[in-house]
Amino acid sequence: MGVSTSSPEKGPGTNGIAVVTVDFPPVNALPVAGWFALADAVRAAGRDPEVRCVVLTAEGRGFNAGVDIKEIQKDGAGALIGVNRGCAEAFAAVYDCEVPVVAAVHGFCLGGGVGLVGNADAIVASEDATFGLPELDRGALGAATHLARLVPQHLMRALYYTSRTATAAELHAHGSVWRVVPREQLPAAALELAREIAAKDGQLLRLAKAAINGIDPVDVRRSYRFEQGFTFEADLSGVADRVRDRFGRDGG
Incomplete structure (x- = not known):
């Protein structure tokens, strides 16, 4: 349980890819320490001179269920x-990672x-993935800063106000998901x-990442804060406690 970093291939040398995996059963609702651990892992992978791309993935029922409300x-x-x-640190770590970050999303992404996938450089999702x-x-x-990077403005607002989700196929149609595959094919894709x-x-990739971030029309760190x-x-x-209490009573 926790956050781990691995290479997808064994043997001498490196393939230039670091896989950062999140695993907080049962639903990957991260505690405070989990968000900071994720930020540290992504930053460390990006600083590694041998790494040229980071894959962000998760174990379990879904990619991420947000924060641990019970905590x-x-x-x-x-x-x-x-x-x-912690969320601000983790989101910023993905955005500021020195190399491109590919998010591999399955199940729920809430x-x-x-926030994580909205700041990633590319998203590959399984057919059962939902975002909201x-x-x-x-x-x-x-x-909302990050959802606005995935869908058009008015759709973002409607999804935000209703708490509805969008499917991977819908996000693919909007151009924010690179590819949608059956769940068993997600790691390979x-x-x-x-x-x-x-x-x-590798050096040119790092320059490209910095250049693309530099021309971003929205400062995602400032807007999220x-x-x-x-x-x-x-x-x-007091409204937050009132809503969270109702959420807990309803079986959240």
Whole structure:
């Protein structure tokens, strides 16, 4: 359980790919420490001079179910501050990773999961993958910044306000998912794209990543932190606890 980094191929030398895997049973709802561990793993992989592409993947039922709501309910403001900082660190680590990041998504990709894949360079998804922000049902706000990188503006708003999800096929139609494959083919499909990227010159890839980030029309770090301020407002006003309590009673 936790966050681990591996190479998809054994033997002498390196293929230039690092696979960062998240595994927090039962649904990959990450605790505060998990978000920071993920940030550290992605940053370390990107700093490795032998790595030219990072694949971000997960074990279990789904890619990511967001934050651990039970931890926030138990520990209160301290956990909320921690998880907000942890999410910001993890999202930024993916965005600022020195080499391209390919997200391999299966099952549910919710809340913080959208923050991760929205900041990735490319997304490969299984046919059963769904993407969404159930934040309004969880007493929180945030990651509209990242959902807006996956779907057009008005669809983002409708999905956000309703807490509905979009399928991998729908995101593929919008151009944000590179490829959709049967679930059993997901690891191979993600590695296929990663190998094509990693075949390029490593130094030039790092320059390309920095250049592309530099021309991004939205500062994702600043816009996400702006969103998080409203999460704190919801918490301080009591509305967040009211919604989270209802979520817990309804079997969340």
